[in-house]
Amino acid sequence: MNIKIDLPIGIPAVALVSTLLCHGLPWPANFELALKINTILAEEGASPAVVALIDGLVRVGLSDTELENLCREGSKAVKVAARDMPYVLATRHLGATTVSATMWAAAKAGIRLFATGGIGGVHRDGENSMDISADLVELARTPVAVVSSGAKSILDLGRTLEYLETVGVPVVGYRTDTFPAFYVPHSPYALSCRINDAKLLAAVIRQQDSLGLPSGMLIANPIPAAYAIPAITMETWIEEALEAAEADRIAGKAVTPYLLAYLHRISQGKTVEANKALVLDNVRLAARIAKEYASLRE
Structure with a gap:
């Protein structure tokens, strides 16, 4: 198998996407964020497992030099979902993994925890366009x-949750009773399960293992309050961005990066700062769960 795992022995690992570093932020802000992530993981007693496709190999865990080179290449890297991996490996392109590809690699490497900003889901008007992220399939x-x-x-958060329920993916709120909306800490969509500490989250994951259930789990952690954007403001910006995308005839894979770039401009950078803050918070929580999970397996 064309996979190379380079992780320290005996330290819980947290899987990380590389699309955020290559397509979410420019150089050197992307590398600065990567270093902050590494610092947080070290503080919590965990190790980073950045996933990327390099020289025909799926890499799980990068050296500092490799991480810096990846960040320097930035958007030159191909965005890789799970379905794209065979082509990118065969052509030996540099590949930045999305949630679905990162999940696949994490599972192969025996990594149970994965931190990211926000998953993909069912797009607005998805009932007509059938634009549904492969992230949901991989979670199942x-x-x-x-x-x-x-x-x-x-x-479309409502349809995203309906899809996850249909395919048997548990969604657990961390200190929240409603599903977070990325930049917005709460949404109208109630969650059936709330857990307030990392130790119990780890125990739930361990029970999922023991039952042999095939799916992943989504642990929903709201954005830190200091970086949250009001729901009304966010919805106004999103509606404007969607109208602009339709006017510019943006479709397919180009929709999400177009909308995020539009939101960055209209918010005067607030959405990017919010994104960085929530990623760091999710990394810290994932590290704490990973450490508790490792102790349960000993």
């Missing part, structure tokens, strides 16, 4: 727990 079939601030605000 890959036993990795994903810590995120819900799904991206630009999506």
